Amino acid sequence: MSNGNNEDQNKIRRKKVSSSNNPTKTTTNSTQNDSSSRSKSRKSNNKKDKFRFFRLTGVFILALLVVGAAAGTGLVFSSLRNVEPVTKALLDEKTYQTTKIYYADGSLLSNAPSTNKKEPVSLDDMSDHLKNAIVAIEDERFYEHSGVDIKGLFRSAVKTLLGKTQGGSTIPMQVSKMLLTSSEQTLPRKVKDIYYAYEMSKTLSKDEILEAYLNNFFVGRGLIGAQAGAHGYFSKDASELSLAESALLAGSTKNPSAYSAYIPDKLNGSETKEDLENRLLFYTNTTDDNWDDPTDVDFNIIDKLYYDWKLIDTDTHTQLKKGTLIVRKAVNNSKAKQRQEVVLAKMLELGYITQEEHDKAVAEEIKICLPKTEDTVVTSVQDLIESEVISALMNQGHTWDEADNLFRNGGLNIYTTIDSSMQDILEGEYENTNNFPGTKYINGIPQPQSAMVILDYKTGQIKALVGGRNIKGRKTLNRATTAQQPGSTIKPLSVYTPAIDTLEITQADSLSDARGGYKFSQNNKWNPATTTAGSGYMTLRKALAYSSNTIAIKTAEMLGDSYEECVDIMLDYLKNFGITTLKDSKTGDINEGDRRFPALTLGGMTYGVSPLEMASAYGTLANSGVYIEPTIFTTITTYDGQLLVKATPDEHKVVSEDVAYVITDMLKSVITEGIGGSAAIGGGIEVAGKTGTTNGKLDAWFVGYTPYYVASTYIGDDAGTKDPNTGETIARRGVDGSSGTAARLWSAVMKKVHSGLTKASFTVPSNIYFSNINLIDGGTSSGGARAAFINGTSPRRVSSYQTQTNTQDEYVEEEPDNTDDTTSDPPDNEGGTTTPPSDTNTDTGANNGTGTGNGTTDNGTNNGAGNGTTGGTDAGTNNGTGNGATDNGGTEPIPPAQ
Incomplete structure (x- = not known):
């Protein structure tokens, strides 16, 4: 009866509207009648x-x-071309799909880690509350339609036309999207989803379809499916989920990133152990993540987590203190709670729950309880592959959650650049404790720690990588990608390359190694100790071979007219070499961070340089001056071989091939004439490289390359390690054997890597020619060192020395503290436990180098200098195979040739 009344009322309303639109009736004169007639005529025409x-x-x-x-x-x-029959076996295959990672030769390296990410279970092992919640909020007519809900599609189309959005996908259509098609928003994909949904409903039961959905729906935070969601958020099985927890998981389907159960939040220092237990989150801190730098509050709470509450392990504590790892706490997401209540209301409306159950679930406190991470061996290679692949997928428009999900559960094929045999060689040498003298276990972690990277510099491909010794666990500290103080390994990149490239100087130019007398007042105030004391004048070639600090500084001062200009030039070269960890900052006219000579000439940097970036930078010199960004994968494809990502590394020219070869020639002298002899690998294969140490030998390096590969090796105790009993910081120890240890490790690895390769020398550009020079004044000498010069730049005068005696107090190399203090203790020697007291060479005859003296006399142990071309005698043990110092000496230092 009421419906009839409503219809009558609507008719009345329509009549009133119609009447009000008619012209006002009049009966007074004929004009009005004519007007009315014309009006009727117009109406008829209308x-x-x-x-x-x-x-x-x-x-x-x-x-x-x-x-x-x-x-x-x-x-x-x-x-519908190339569609495949839908069977339960097919859905199971897709559900249990795992991302596979391959070596460069196509053999399997590993499966992508997926702990607590996707854990398929049978429908019987899932809470009935979750089943009902999903059907209620996602597809309320699921048990009625045949795969596609025509009414739902029509409603969705109407809403779309009205500018609103509403999902019209049924559960079978979503299963198709999850497992059989893709997430792209195209008509062909939607047509396929409709087809697969119909086929699915013909060949599978409703329970089988629902099971496929519940094992594959995304619940945020990299968690896939009911079981992974239950474990990841609540540390329980899917069968144990309460009504409130089930509704919360079901609510995430609308937007998993926005409606995940928790969000990460900063620690504020007021938390108790109970607040943080099973709620700690850890994230890798990179330059692209925009994480805030740790504050004093962060450092205090980090110490509490480790020392007081025992909530983190030693390696995690070390990473947090260094800032390479960031800690956050999981807090309940208010948006997820709001969405949960929408799901509960829908369940109540459809009769799945009673009012009492609804109210109880709304009032229930959701307790986030993150699972404990089991220790699993995670190599540094896998760590780097994960971060690089996720970054590449994000560059294609995926969110971090989506990219992480694709990496872990997308069934991808990731083809890496890692050479399995090289990786085995590298890992084998790192298991040999003889390569690390003075090893001591501190809190269960061997010290000193170490890292090594091998690159094919012609392609930028990472062939092998180790980021630490005997490390396992979640997100282990990857020292191969962590910045370390580089010491003198920075000199070829920041000083000698720009000098040869931009100045009218050569490796034959000679400078005094005397302390002081610098061009800029800042450097005279700093006034670091010389590392080649008493040697007087020497060529740039010899200065690099013996790692003279004073000459490196004086050479850098020649780069520009002002301190600022020199700093800018050095920074520009380092950036072009691919160094990303520079702190280039200043306040007003005051230089800060790395805008200072101590950082740029001797490596006393704010953060340092990672072994990976150092290998890539030296690889630029090996690659004729062309930088190629290091890569660890070549391609990423879908499970069925469709290309998703192809690596396209950045590539740019830093210097000409002529300049690159001159620097290479100078770096060869480090091994054949200088303090890096331990790095020689024999077999007729040339080596160019540079040693590096820091004050107290706390950090030791060797970075070098051959005509085949470039590799960097770092050794040093981890910084910031504390005694868990006292809380006091454990002092870092000097590396036993200093950079000689790093050079020997480098050699041990590279000898095996190059085993079976033909002997090879570096390719000489056509514009390069050679001249024998005296290493003191740089003049030509028939018996001197054979040095490379760019056409037209070789020395034009003969060496002034006939009979030469040179007294060399010591050859050492060290980075001063990154401060401007005016005093400095005498630095330790690099390359042995005892410094050579003297070097007396007698050169008779007219400018020839066939001396009769004893050459370099080195009484240290484990030294790299072998017998030199002037008849060097080395009394040390375990000496390298390289040549000793070819030095024609001189009783009086003379100025460089004009």
């Missing part, structure tokens, strides 16, 4: 026009429908 419009429109629409039907038919047929 009706004819409207009829004509609707008729034409109808014909047009009909034509469109015909054309559209034809086009639609074509679209359907083209979309």
Whole structure:
């Protein structure tokens, strides 16, 4: 009866509206009647026009429908090419799909880590509350339709036309999207989803379809499926989920990133152990993550987590203190709670729960309880592959959650650059404790720690990598990608390359190694100790071979007219070499961070340089001056081989091939004439490289390359390690054997890597020629060192020395503290436990180098200098195979040739 009344009322309303639109009735005169007649005539014409419009429109629409039907038919047929039959076996195969990581030769390296990410279980092992919640909020007619809900699709289309959005996908259509098609927003994909949904409903039961959905729906935070969601958020099985927890998980389907159960939040220092237990989150801190730098509050709470509450392990504590790892706490997401209540209301509306159950679930406190991470061996290679692949997927428009999910559970094929045999060689040498003298276990971690990277510099491909010794666990500290103080390994990149490239100087130019007398007042105030004391004048070649600090500084001072200009030039070269960890900052006129000579000439940097970036930078010199960004994968494909990502590393020219070769020639002298002899690998294969140490030998390096590969080796105790009993910081120890230890490790690895390769020398550019020079004044000498010069730049005068005696107090190399203090203790010697007291060479005859003296006399142990071309005698043990110092000496230092 009420419906009838409503209809009558609607009719009355329509009549009133119609009446109000008619012209006002008048009966007073004929003019008004004529007007009325004309009005009627116009109405008649309007009706004819409207009829004509609707008729034409109808014909047009009909034509469109015909054309559209034809086009639609074509679209359907083209979309359904290559479809596959839908079976439970197929869905199971997709559900249990794992991302695979391959070596460069195509053999399997590993499966992508997926702990607590995707854990398929049977429908019987899932809470009934979760099943009902998903059906209620995602597809309330699931048990009625045949795969596609026509009413739902129609509602969705209408909403779309009205500018609103509403999902029309049924649970079978979503299973198709998850497992059989993709997430791209295209008509062909939607046509396929409809087809697969119908096929699915014909061949599978409703329970089988629902099980596939519940094992594959994304619940945020990299968690896939009911079981992973239950474990990842609540540390329980899916069968144990309460109504409130089930509704919370079901609510995440609308937008998993926005409606995940928790969000990460900063620690504020007021937390108790109970607040943080099973709620700690850890993230890798990189330059692209935009994490805030740790504050004093962060450092205090980090110590509490380790010392007081025992909530983190030693390696995690070390990473947190260094800032390479960031800690956050998981807090309940208010948006997820709001969405949960929407799900509960829908369940109540559809009769899945009672009012009492609804109210109880709304009032229930959701307790986030993150699972404990089991210790699993995670190599540094896998760590780097994970971060690089996720970054590449994010560059294609995926969120971090989506990219992480694809990496772990997308069934991807990741083809890496890692050479399995090289990786085995590297890991084998790192298991040999003889390569690390003075090893001591501190809190269960061997010290000193170490890292090594091998690159193919012609392609930028990482061939092998180790980021630490005997490390296992979650997100282990990867020292191969962590910045370390580089010491003198920075000199070829920041000083000698820009000098040879921009100045009218050569490796034959000679400078005094005397302390002081610098061009800029800042450097005279700093005034670091010389590392080649008493040697007087020497060529840049010899200065690099013996790692003279004073000459490196004086050479850098020649780069510009002002301190600032020199700093800018050095920074620019380092950036072009791919160094990303520079702190280039200043306040007003005051230089800060790495805008200072101590950082740029001797390596006393704010953060340092990672072994990976150092290898890549030296690889630029080996690669004729062309920098190629290091890469660890070549391609990423879908499970069925479709290309997703192809690595396209950055590539740019830093210096000409001529300049690159001159620096290479100078770096060869480090091994053949200087203090890096321990790095020689024999077999007729040339080596160019540089040693590096820091004050107290706390950090030791060797970075070098051959005509085949470039590699960097770092050794040093971890910084910031504390005694868990006293809380006091354990002092870092000097590396036993200093950079000689790093050079020997480098040699041990590279000898095996190059085993079986033909002997090879570096390719000499056509514009390069050689001249024998005296290493003191740089003049030509028939028996001197054979040095490379760019055409037109070789020395034009003969060496002044006939009979030469040179007293060399010591050859050492060290980075001063990154401060401007004016005093410095005498630095320790690099390369042995005892410094050579003297070097007396007698050169008779007219400018020839066939001396009769004893050459370099080195009484230290484990030294790299062997017998030199002037008859060097080395009394040390375990000496390298390289040549000793070819030094023609001189009783009086002379100024460089003009």
